[in-house]
Amino acid sequence: MAECLFREQGYDATTVDHIAERAGISQRTFFRYAGTKEDLVLSDFERQGERMVDVLRSRPATENPWTSLRHAFEVVVASRGEQSDRDRAKLMYSIIESSPALRAAYLDRMDLIQRGLVDVLLDRPTGTDNRVVTRALVGAAFAALNAVIETCDPDSNGPDTFAADLDHVLAQLEPTSTRI
Amino acid sequence: MAECLFREQGYDATTVDHIAERAGISQRTFFRYAGTKEDLVLSDFERQGERMVDVLRSRPATENPWTSLRHAFEVVVASRGEQSDRDRAKLMYSIIESSPALRAAYLDRMDLIQRGLVDVLLDRPTGTDNRVVTRALVGAAFAALNAVIETCDPDSNGPDTFAADLDHVLAQLEPTSTRI
DNA sequence: CGCATCTTTGGCAGTCACTGTCAGCTGTGA
DNA sequence: TCACAGCTGACAGTGACTGCCAAAGATGCG
Known part of the structure; x- marks a missing residue:
């Protein structure tokens, strides 16, 4: 509309x-x-964020956090299955990029999602209760996700390049001490 | 004022x-x-960002990017030398956190700074010209920085806990393939 | 059906950040 | 003293957003 x-x-x-x-x-x-006018564009992402939190919560508590986050990101991967989905995502991101205020609001939503994910990880019985490191870890994983979203060649995009790229960047970025 | x-x-x-x-x-x-009203609060950060870009550019091109970024972050560490500086930073972040719009604008500035740092790294003759991974790397380093800033216990803060915390989180988060 | 009640909707006025325009003031050099 | 440039403030306007209130519509019940 x-x-x-x-x-x-x-x-x-x-x-x-x-x-x-x-x-x-x-x-x-x-x-x-x-x-809000912004919500017209951003509510989709908000819903994706909630689903990511759900997925993360459903992962086994003993799983490597980095791996769990990769599974949460599957929500984003899945939202790009069809060509039409990819076109829509491309449109959305071009709209977001066109307005500084909107881009700021987008980053804010991303930040809120990250906080939600951090809380889930901190709720795990296993693992550290080190908020700072967990916050950084989630931020790093999102950096990978956003880098792929942002830099993903818009056109001539094979069907599932996205997932492959994401896996590649996440692998490159995986912290030295993967088990925190 | x-x-x-x-x-x-x-x-x-x-x-x-x-x-x-x-x-x-x-x-x-x-x-x-x-x-802008926002600029009253955020112009300081913008200036810090410019200095970070300068520092990064002054680092040897052969240096490990992660290490170079740590040196760039020294700008932030230095801005918290005195107790009065720390108090001011605390005030600033509490103001930012108090307004969603302002927090969004803050995140946007951070994002712009990251893009500046990415460009510097990509200008290096050595290293890859892989934009995606570089973008993710810078984002990860910023995730560490922001996690420390955000979670840093506001009071009873020893003189240079900040630098130590930052080093700790950066070490934990350092990518497996530190040499990208 | 008639009536009461609850919800949805729209109009209106107001706030706040921000912008373009223009006129007046101020300082500077010739 | 005059001309010109730059700074400043008043004014009006825009656009997002909110509170308030009244009209319209839907719903339940006797």
Whole structure:
């Protein structure tokens, strides 16, 4: 819906009034449902984040955290299965990148997701209760994920290059002391 | 100046009009100089980022990137030398944490700094020109830095616990293939 | 069906950050 | 003293967002 407008005239140039009019509702109703103009773009990521937390919680507590995080990232990999999904993701990221405020909000959501994952890892009976290192570990894994998302060649992308790239970068980045 | 107001009544509750009035200038002049309300808080970090890029560029191109980044982070360590510096940093981070929008903007600046560091590393004649992995590496190092900043016990902080903590987390997080 | 009640919706006014424009003031050099 | 450049402030406007209230619609019950 609104994505079409964003794609056509850009995120910043599209006013909420315009979106509401196109949707056939009042501006007031728009804000009641969407919460925020940013949420139109970012709510998808938020939902992905929640699923990542769920997946992480479902992993065995004795599993290597790095491996568990890789499984959580499967949520993102899965969201890029079809070509149409990949096109949509590409569009979303180009919209996000087009507006500084939106990109900032996106990074904030990512940060919140990371905090959620950290809490899950700290809840494990095994493993350290070292918040700092766990926070850093999750941040590092996300750095790998975001690097792949960000730098992933947009076009001519084979079906599952994404998963392979992610695995490659995660392997390169795996901490020396993988068992923290 | 404005920090006092932020400390006293909170960031969001302090309007630009209020700040301008306290500074004895018009709102228009405020915006001409400060650019943005957020910049009042974040310009310090921006300057730190530039210095980090300078430091990284001054390191030998053959140096292990992880080590080079640690040297760049010395900028942050140095900015916490005195107790008064640490108090100020604590205040700044509490202000940032108090406003979602401000935290988002902070994360955005951090991201921009990382991109700057990535470009420096990619300019090195030695080393790979693998953007994805380099991006992830810098992100991982920043994850360590931010984890320490974020989780650093605010009070009863010995003089240079910060540097020690940072070294510890960076060591734990150092990628398996430290030489990428 | 009629009525009461709850929810949904829209309009209105207001706040706050931010911008463009323009007119007035200030300082500087000729 | 005059001309010109730069700084400053007032003003009006935009765009996201909120609180408030009244109208409209849906729902339940006798």
